Amino acid sequence: MVGMAADLPAAPDAGRPLDGITVVAIEQAVAAPLATRHLADLGARVIKVERVGRGDFARDYDHVVHGSGAHFVWLNRGKESLAVDLKTDEGREVVRRLVDRADVVVQNLAPGAAARLGFGAAELRAARPELVVADLSGYGSGGPMAQRKAYDMLVQAEAGLIAITGTPQTPVKTGIPTSDIAAGMYCVQAVLAALLRRWRTGVGAAVEISMFEATVEWMGYALYSGMHTGIQPARMGLSHSSIAPYDAYPTRDGQMLIGVQNDHGWRTLVTSVLELPDLAADPRFATNVERVRHRAECDAVVAAATSRWSTAELDARLAAAGIPAAQLKDVDDVVAHPQLRARDRWRTIGTEHARVEALLPPVTFADVEARMGDVPALGAHTRALLEESGVDADDYLRRGIAEQSR
Template identity: 80%
Template sequence: MTHPLDGVTVVALEQAVAAPLATRNLADLGARVIKVERVDGGDFARGYDHVVHGTGAHFVWLNRGKESIAVDLKSAEGRAVVRRLVERADVFVQNLAPGAAERLGLGAGELRSARPELVVVNLSGYGTGGPMEQRKAYDMLVQAEAGLISITGTPEAPVKTGIPTADIASGMYAAQAVLAALLRRWRTGEGATVEVSMLEATVEWMGHALYTQMHTGSQPPRMGLSHSSIAPYDAFPTRDGQVLIGVQNDSGWRTLVTEVLGIPELADDPRFATNVQRVRHRAECDALVAARTAQWTTADLDVRLAAAGIPAAQVKELDQVVQHPQLRARDRWRPVGTEHAPVEALLPPATFTDVEARMGDVPALGQHTHALLVESGMDPATADDAISRGVALQAEHCRTAPAL
């Protein structure tokens, strides 16, 4: 069976997380993604660390299934190569600093004046215009500006999320926009210019917290693992650790105390019979639950809770997630090649029943440069000369023909 995006070509002038995540999603769906990198080190994410057989963990996560061409965009030759590749593409994605693509002759207006059917996606920190347009927009900074940090953490201390939430949010919206734009183009022939702001993507994810602020005048407090409007909803001790329990309705409370914890007298206790009362008496409620959960081991309590249909989970460390029995039982891991050694990668969450995601290799810097120079219109000798002069960089140990 064909992949959903077979035949679609994407050129990406990208770095870090947001745009690479967007285009990796497209590559998994079958698109051909040509990643344009700097000759002096490539995508910054290559050098964040070297923990995956010498390659950065961020880069391995975000760049499978792509072809890498490394060219000097400060040179007219390098810019011309990228321009010719874009002229053959369906989609152009970039997340350079504001105005940089335009200065390179790769702005949406210029590109689409020649090819109105092209889909151009510009990712930025704060969007075009406004007082913050030119500000640096790293993930932590955007989390702060979006209010995410203010509601994350404990009452004593705010924290950022443990993953790059702002980058991920904007990358997902960018991939979604590409799919929508391609669908419209296949219907009408019309391309699109799309802008995705990290700030706006993250504020959208603030959801209920933002509406609470707007309509009550107060933002939800930082609750750690607890919940501002539900109880019991927290981590509770066991004999050898802890279990998270989240009871979201009154029938669940009755089941918890009667079938699991063995304290049926609390089911109709006026302090706890309704969620409103349990939240009002949260400290008492949590203390009574904790006193009972502490008599079981984590594994035993987890089994009891699951059997009773009570929402619960163990707080797993990442080594446990790698071996998570649900992921292993569903055969969700696949081998993916990297520059130095194969690694395991998780299949994308959206599962097509008739075709598996295209889990391509993670490219070395400039792995496909020579072939893509030729594809852009150079003859092989001219491509060799451009590489020898430093206009482009080829990973000689793995010269590879581009995917077709």
């Protein structure tokens, strides 16, 4: 195989998948910026339209990344920032001229705001049918909740996610903005699908993505289980309603998460790892159905056994036996995680205050690396984009219609 590969001609440089695609993003917060950051990573030129003075309010959620906001650094690398006042005719005209040469428009302003500004999908595509326009919202363009504010926690609650997350005593939201992330990822999928169809047909698309509907989709088996049994899925903490043992178990110096998904795994766990071979045939535990039925007893015997070893010792024993398990990592542990370091997943990017480490996106192309661009200061590219739009940049900047970062 090595010899054959050496005889083949070198593959041409295919470039990044979205090289040559231009995206105008009238965006804020998380959902749309996440979508367009992934498009930028894939090679698209992303022009981020921000408000004069404040910009995307995610810039100021905190300033913990050397003066920049953690959300903003995560979501906005590789973009050009245009700070312009969309409440003015001149500001809207600048963006309209950029849209005239764009392939994609993404927006997640308040419900109806984009249309009132003249950037609704119907209006944009009436002028350019080949344009792909993606609208992200909390609850979609119709229905009784269309005008409701839709912060991530609120959407998680409406979608049922909070009701099944947490302990039996306490419902909790997820520790990350799950509804925003779900909507952003479906937006990426929709834009790529629309561009593929346009490549075949020449016709663009108007697509909408709802945070609520994206989160309900992610409810998955819990939704279908409750729908067909009439039983509200229980909050199980780290445990699992249908599998045992599946939880965190104590060690001498901490805990290990163990998930045994079949009866063969149970027999291996108790014989090769826990050194309790008599439990393999114990009728209370011989099948998963019985282990779930006797969950408290099963968890008790596993916990008593795991506490004999340190976390590192038990981790090694479980790995050697092929039992699914994991250590509970803190954020510092993840940053230094040997798996990420061994796979060289960190890169250095620029922000307006300092160089920082950023993760490569999880999709890896064999022939080209993601474009890990810098995180722009507010209005970092305003002058160049004004000039590209054919307006008098000095006049716009002097009158406060637009803003250029220092």
